[in-house]
Amino acid sequence: MEHEDAIKEWDLVIEPQHSLLDLNLKDVWRYRDLLWLLVKRDFVSFYKQTILGPLWFFIQPLFTTIIFTFIFGNLAGLSTDGLPQPLFYMAGITAWNYFADCLTKTSTVFKDNANIFGKVYFPRLIMPLSIVVSNLVRFGVQMLLFFLMMAYYAYTGGSFTPNAYVLLSPMLILLMALLGLGLGLVITALTTKYRDLAFLITFGVQLMMYGTTVIYPLSAAPAKYRALIELNPMTGIIEAFRYGFLGQGEFTVSSFGYSVAFTLLALLLGVVIFNKTEKTFVDTV
C-alpha cells in the first residue's frame, strides 16, 4: 500500500528489488527512437569506408552457397531432396545466418556495451532488440538474393514449387529472431560472470548448424540421429521455410509447435535473466 502511494507521488522510485517479471516494457517503448537510431548506426557504420558498401551483404551468403554446393553437393554428394543444389543451400544459409547472427551478436551485448551501460541508463533490452532489427535488414538483403536465384531457376526450369505455406514465413522469421534473441540473452547474462561461454558460442553455433538441416534435408538424415536433429529447434523452422518456398521439406505441426514452444520458453528465460543481470552487472563485469 505504501508502495502504491510512493509511485503516485514520485516520478521515479529507485529500489533494490524488482519482481522477476517486471520487464519494464513501458520504458522500452518510450525509448523506441533510440532503437531506430541504433539500427541506423549499425547499418551506416557497416559500409562506411568500404568500396562495395552494402554489396557485402550479398557476397558472404553467395560464396558460402558456392562452397557448400561444391563440397557437400558435388564432392560429398549429399541429397538435396531433388532441388537445385544452390537454391537448397541458399534457403538454409539465409535462414540459418539470420538466427546465428542474432544469437552471436546478442550473446556479447553486455561485454560490448559495458562502457555505455556503465555510464547511462536506458532500458538495456533496447540494445539486443536493435541487434535483432539490424540483422533483419541484412536478412532482407539476403532474401532478395534468394528471390533472384529462385527467379533464375524458375526461368531455366529448375524443379521447385512454392506453396501456400510460404505465408508462414513472416512467422518463421519472427521465430528465428526471437529464438536467437532468447538464447543470446541467456548467454550474455552468463558471460558477465563467466567469460568461457564467449568462446563456446562461436564454436557452438557452428556445431549447431551441422546439427540441423542446413546442408542436408531431414529426409536424408540417418534414422538413429533423426531424433537428435529434430530436437534442434531450428530444424522445424528451416524445414518449414524450405517447404514453403521450394516445396520440399518436412513440415509437421508437431515439429513446428515444438519450435514455437521452445522459442517462447527461451525468450522468457532470456528476458528474465537479462533483466536480473542488468541491474547489477556493472558491479561484476
Place this chain on the structure above:
Amino acid sequence: MGNTAIKVENLSKIYRLGEIGTGTISRDMERWFKTKVLKQEDPFLKIGETNDRADKGTSDIVYSLRDINFEIEQGDAVGIIGRNGAGKSTLLKILSRVTTPTTGRINIKGRVASLLEVGTGFHPELTGRENIYLNGAILGMRKREIDRKLDEIIDFSGVERYIDTPVKRYSSGMYVRLAFAVAAHLESEILIVDEVLAVGDAEFQKKCLGKMGEVSKGEGRTVLFVSHNMAAVQSLCNSGVLLSEGKLILQSNVADVINDYNKVSRYFDIDFESFSNEHINLMKIYCLDELGLQRDTFSMDESFDIVLEFDKKSDLQKSYLHILIKDEYDTVIIEFDSLNWKENIFSTDKQGLITIKLRIIERLLNRGEFNISIGLSSDLLPSFQIISISNIYCFQITNGLFQRDLTKKSISSYVPNERIYFQEIESQ
C-alpha cells in the same frame, strides 16, 4: 515535501569482497574448492581487497554507502564532495540507475538526466549530426525533441563547419564540445553531473560552467554536481553534501561543507611507510594557513606554508631535495630545489628530523587543483635517486577577490628564494 526533488532514504550499497566471479568457471571452482573444502585463504583475492584484511575475520562485506539519508529541494545546485572512495561515484551511479542499491530507496520527482561522461555512445564513423541524434537518444531524448534543438546544439558546440564530417576526424576538443553541447540541451528537471568538466580548453570550461549555472539558477532546475575541484563546486553550487567512507557527514550550505571537507586532513590518506628507505623517511606533508591551522583549500588571496617532515637516517652527503608543484594536467608550475637555498641541510651529514616550510605567497598560484611531487637525489649514489614520489599531496586554490584568466596557472614561474622558510633541525 512539496518542493522536494530527490529524497534518499536509508540508502546502502554493499560490495562483497571476493564473491564477485573470478572470470572463468574453472577458477571459480578452484576457489570454491580451496576456500570451502580445504579452508585455505582465497587464492584470487585481489590486491586492493587486502586493505581490509584486518577485519576480514568478521565480514567480507564493504559498505560503499551506508544508511544515507538526505533530501534535495527543487532548484538547488548541490555539490557532492568527499575523498576518493567516499562513495560519491556509487551514489551517482545509483541515482543514474546504472546500478541498484542494496537497501533503501530513492524517490525522485521529475525527469533525470545524468552525465557521468560526455559523448557516451558516440560512434567514430558517424557524422557529428548523426551522433547528436544517437547520443541524444541514449541520454533519453525523443527524436523530435532533438530535431527541435538541433540548431541550438550545433551552435553551442561551435563545430558547425564539421557537422557533416565523421567524428573520428575531430580533434578531441571538438569531440568534447559536441558531446557536451548535446548533454547541455537535455530537457530534464534534474541534472546529475560528474567531473566531466575536466576536459576541453579553458574557454570551453568556462562556457560549460556558465551553462550549468544558468541551468540551476536561471531555469530552476535541480543540479547535482560531483567534483574534486572545490573552486568549481564553490562557484556553481549553493548547498553541499559531504560524504566520507560511505557515510553522510554533513548536508549544509556549500561554504560549510567545503570547510568541513578541508578539516578531514588529506595526509591521513597517505601510506608513508612506502616512502622510506634506509636513507630517509618522509613522515608528514600538509599545508598550514596563517593561523597555523591545517587545511588544503586556500583562497587566492591567502598565503600559506607547505610543510614537509623528514627523518634523515643516514649521513649521506651531497644530496638535495626538489619539490614540484604541478597542476591537474601534470604540468609543472613551480619547482623548488634545495641547491639554491641559503643552507642545504640535505647535503650535510646531519641526521635527525628535518622540517621544511615552503611559503606560497598570496596571489602566486591561480585557482585550481595542484599536486606536490618530491624527490631527493644524491651525487654519491650510483642510482642518483634516493626517493621520488609523485603526486603525494594535493591542495586547491579557490577564487579570491579578483578572478584571473584560467589559462595562466601562476603569475610567474620564478619564485624569489627569500620567500622560502626552511630547515628546522631537532637533533635526536
